[in-house]
Amino acid sequence: MTPVLLMSLVLTQSPPLHLQYSAPSDAAQRTLESYELSEWEPSAKADLYVGVDEANLRQTPSADAAVVTTLPLGAAVRVLERRAERVKVGEYVNHWYSVEYIDTKGTAATGDDQRHVGWLFGNTLTPYRFESDFDGDGELEVATVVMSGDFKIRVRVMEPRVKPPRRVSSVDLTPAGGGYLSVEGGPARAKLVSAKTAGIALVQVDSSPEACGDYRTTFVSYTVPGKKKGVLGKAQLALELAGLSDPPSHSDFKVSFQPKTKGLTVAQTTYEDDEKGGVKDEVTTRTPFILSEGVYMEQVPSGVAGSETMR
Missing domain, CATH: 2.30.30 (SH3 type barrels.)
Structure with missing residues (x-):
């Protein structure tokens, strides 16, 4: 049974x-x-x-x-x-x-x-199972996060009305730390970002090895063309952000969602530690993104050559 x-x-x-x-x-x-x-x-x-x-x-x-x-x-x-x-x-x-x-x-x-x-x-x-209407068709899909045999973080999304074996779409993410540690794989933490918060339900995966300062946040989306019910869609990497905390150099990021427009802004801050324990040479760059077919695309404002930079 x-x-x-x-x-x-x-x-x-x-x-x-x-x-x-x-x-x-x-x-x-x-x-x-x-x-x-x-x-x-x-x-x-x-x-x-x-x-x-x-x-x-x-x-x-x-x-x-x-x-x-x-x-x-x-x-x-x-x-x-x-x-x-x-x-x-x-x-x-x-x-x-x-x-x-x-x-x-x-x-x-x-x-x-x-x-x-x-x-x-x-x-x-x-330990990670999420249930949400990821594709906006009015039905709840199920998403899970596991580690694959080739040391990737694998996010799977299952369509409830599609019969097996073709009812699951998956995408693999690379754990942080590979450039600094002599190991493959690593840790992963996951949570659900609700459609109320982002305008679309997303699986957020954070990877931050304790042995190095490299860390990464990835958002995974799941979309079906035309929001058709009973059709298997596509799980895909919507946006990937990387940071570094390797004293004296640091690079942090913060994400602000705009749910009404299904957009977001990434504030990336780089700075150096000074000899007195303070901060010097701090620069923040704000980059807007808009969701297009499940992927966040960088938006360059009209008449501006690049993203907004603040010191």
């Missing part, structure tokens, strides 16, 4: 500090212990979700084990147990987790009078 698509999830989630998946950039140095990855603890509530298109819930912790049921993207689960050892399954290194599938009412889902309890591999799980 395949559980019905989750349309109205009312469960509480408690995400960790970040979603992590990284390993040495030199593949020859990648041992099971060298991977850094998020680990989930047993919980009394459902605070994790299926982050992949479909996940086979298995009877035992093995990729060859019999399938209890198949869980769709966004399905809520409660962790019962984590196997201590890390193993490699396909291109991923992770733990196996014993989980219980939780339905939209927050209770254990059943099929044939039995609870849906089984094992999922760690790469299929995420």
